[in-house]
Amino acid sequence: MELNMSRSRVLLTGASGSMGHEAFLELRRRRDAYTTRLLLRPSKVNKKMFAPYIDEPGLEIVWGDLTEPGDVDRAVAGVDAVLHPAAMISPAADRNPTLAHAINVGGTRNVIDSILREPDGAERIRLVGVGSVAQYGDRLPPLEMIRVGDPLLPSVHDYYALTKCAAEQMIAESGIKHWASMRQTFIVPPELLGLLDPILFHQPLDQRIELITARDAGYGLAQCLEVSDSFWGKIYNMSGGPNCRVVYEDFIADQFAMVGLGDYRKIFDPNWFALKNFHCGYFADSHVLNDHLGHFRDTLDDCSAMVEEALAPWMKLGARLAPAPLLKVLARRWAEPLDWIARDDTAYIDAFFGSRAAWEAIPGWDQRSAARGEVEANKSSGGPSGSEGEEPSVAETVTGREDLTAFAESRGGTLLSESFTGLTDSHRWRCALGHTFEASPGLLLDGGYWCPDCFPAPQDGRGWDWESQARVDPLLDRFHRKV
């Protein structure tokens, strides 16, 4: 059944963020079909950003805070759909984990509760949440092909990824009938240089990225209002598609050339960049979401053109005139890994490099280029690792209890429920460490979740320990990269 969403009222959260703002502009283009309501914090920046739109017909602004249940109630009252990209993102989230938890997890809880309080809310109101590629953790080659259902193992110290897992689980188990979660890749905003931050160096040069432009991300979100019924009740990977794949080092090289900064190798050294423990990769199944939303529009070239267009002329001129040695001194201040080394911060050195010895062994640019050439040569003979293309979701192949038993064993655990009653029904499980928990087979098999008592929860004093979990959980072990 095609749902007629015309003339409906849509709540959009996070309209001041990069994906949210593009979704707002897209909904504005569709104002004949929708009344758009925004929930915005009454900050000076937001008031200024939305001042030009404030009296527009078809637009309603609720000034309030996601962490205030009363504000969220006012925003949700009378809507037919909620598009919920609002979140505190990295790197801010990692610097303030408590606030990130309050906004990303608490805010999502409030949205769900407000929907459930609305008349017929669970049946009637659609909810689209936005997850993150960070939920998968480190997927450097040879594990760069990612698909929904892969076990989730957020990188060490990545608080943001943990909040995204918690919020997504709540949405999937909320009892809301029409929910979806889209795990978002790296979004490139036109003002790419605004992202300059030490986090630039937390990312390994070999990282594979399947990026998306902010405008395609926003377009895709708005398209969730136009989908057929088969869209709902699922988790998706969201990116710009195979035409937006790039290796991080090449991405840096392209941006430097475009801005006029010249050869990046004269400004950075390879050992300024982490060797592991970040996230991103290529999505083997991003086409599944595109089949619903049609958001694969921009390519890597379009993305570069967009960033170039947004550059102020003085930036390009300044970049061309600035001598490389000066830029190197300036850039060095941002290279946080060098701080970890200087103060011998073993928690960070071990997480992002493996060991101090591994950091010391990082080769220079010349050796690195030679090694990369070899890898590429081997690849063209052996083909890319990982499978790609149409495959049913794991959960769709479940026909009975024995399939769930086999799945539990693949994670080193046991199914405790006597029978299989349905993919969305709660079943009882036990993990390898003896914790018992309840979860739906759909969430475990298609979401990649497993024992909540083994999952990192720093707020409860439980950190990241994938090493020891990989020893008792065979499926996790396959996706846990040893270095």
Ligand SMILES: [Zn+2]
């Ligand atoms: Zn456990």
